[in-house]
Amino acid sequence: xxxxxxxxxxxxxxxxxxxxxxxxxxxxxxxxPILQGDQGEPSWPTGVVGSIxxxxxxxxxxxxxxxxxxxxxxxxxxxxxLPHGVLADxxxxxxxxxxxxxxxxxxxxxxxxxxxxAKEAIYKAWFPVMRSxxxxxxxxxxxxxxxxxxxxxxxxxxxxxxxxLRTLTxxxxxxxxxxxxxxxxxxxxxEGLRA
Numbered sequence: 725x726x727x728x729x730x731x732x733x734x735x736x737x738x739x740x741x742x743x744x745x746x747x748x749x750x751x752x753x754x755x756x757p758i759l760q761g762d763q764g765e766p767s768w769p770t771g772v773v774g775s776i777x778x779x780x781x782x783x784x785x786x787x788x789x790x791x792x793x794x795x796x797x798x799x800x801x802x803x804x805x806l807p808h809g810v811l812a813d814x815x816x817x818x819x820x821x822x823x824x825x826x827x828x829x830x831x832x833x834x835x836x837x838x839x840x841x842a843k844e845a846i847y848k849a850w851f852p853v854m855r856s857x858x859x860x861x862x863x864x865x866x867x868x869x870x871x872x873x874x875x876x877x878x879x880x881x882x883x884x885x886x887x888x889l890r891t892l893t894x895x896x897x898x899x900x901x902x903x904x905x906x907x908x909x910x911x912x913x914x915e916g917l918r919a
Contacts, residue, residue: 736783740776741766743785747774751787765851773911775848782902794888794909797848801841801903803834811836814843814860816879826869838896838903839865845905846876846892853889853909863892872897874905 744766745755753769758776761767768774774787775798782800811820815836823835842865850858863876876892878885894907 736778739783740778740785743783744774744776744787747785747787748772751789753787763851773852775845777844777848779902784904786906788908788911791911793911795849795853796909797845797850797894797907799841799844799848799905801837801844803832803898803901803903804837805834806836806840810840814840816861816864819865822866826867830869833898834903835867838867838905841903841905842867842874842876842894842896842907845894845907849892849907849909850889853886867896876907 741758744758748769749755751772753772756769759767766774766776768787771790772787773790773793773795774785775796776785777783777798777800779800779802784798784800786796786798788796806814811823815823819839823839826833826835840860843860843863846863846865847858858878858880862880863878865874865876867874872895874894874896876894878890878892888909892907892909894905896903896905898904
């Protein structure tokens with residue numbers, strides 16, 4: 725629970741929620757509290773999807789109407805290497821090999837941290853739709869270092885994954901000392917909402 729958190733965590737929570745209320749206002753949704761769901765996730769107003777992220781010195785939220793996006797996920801991380809030993813916990817063997825190649829082509833990006841960032845964005849897009857856990861080894865992420873795109877392919881059993889979520893695509897970028905990743909899944913049409 726946030727009320728039991730340290731003051732720094734409570735401040736991050738509050739400023740992230742303030743960003744969310746501002747984002748909702750930008751799409752014409754009246755400001756309202758963004759409460760926590762049963763797993764700690766933001767509970768968005770009916771007809772809205774969204775995501776919140778925060779790291780040291782950065783807070784952001786992205787929202788959309790469900791007819792425009794089915795789901796979305798964003799994450800921000802410092803552009804700094806992951807702590808020792810964490811990469812093995814989050815990366816598949818093919819990802820580790822690709823990260824080494826990317827580092828040889830662009831050393832200003834901490835690729836291990838960007839992988840973490842992209843997988844967090846994937847999870848934040850996945851969870852509101854599937855309402856189930858998605859581990860770091862459940863998605864194989866491939867970066868395009870030229871376009872700033874990435875793709876996450878779910879490695880879970882075929883029958884366990886909504887087909888629209890089997891492959892999730894996103895964008896990444898580096899701004900100052902931050903890494904940012906965003907995943908979006910197209911929404912349903914207005915006709916689909918009435919059916």
